[in-house]
Amino acid sequence: MTALPQPATITNTERTRRQKAVDAARASVRLEGFILDDVVEGIYARYVAGALEMDEVIALVDRHAGLSD
Secondary structure, X not given: OOOOOOOOOOXXXXXXXXXXXXXXXXXXXXXXXXXXXXXXXXXXXXXXXXXXXXXXXXXXXXXXXXXXX
């Protein structure tokens, strides 16, 4: 079994900031009548954990939505 790369170390303050941003985005999407699927929730969880930066999140979500190659 191949080990997954270790997430970058982020502070608890940064983790909290990221979680609040994800929670706000999720709430906004729900107000529009949509629910994030498991793939996008997984991407966001990796972001909150410090494994991804926002530019990577955007690229992965866009690719998942078919908006980029």
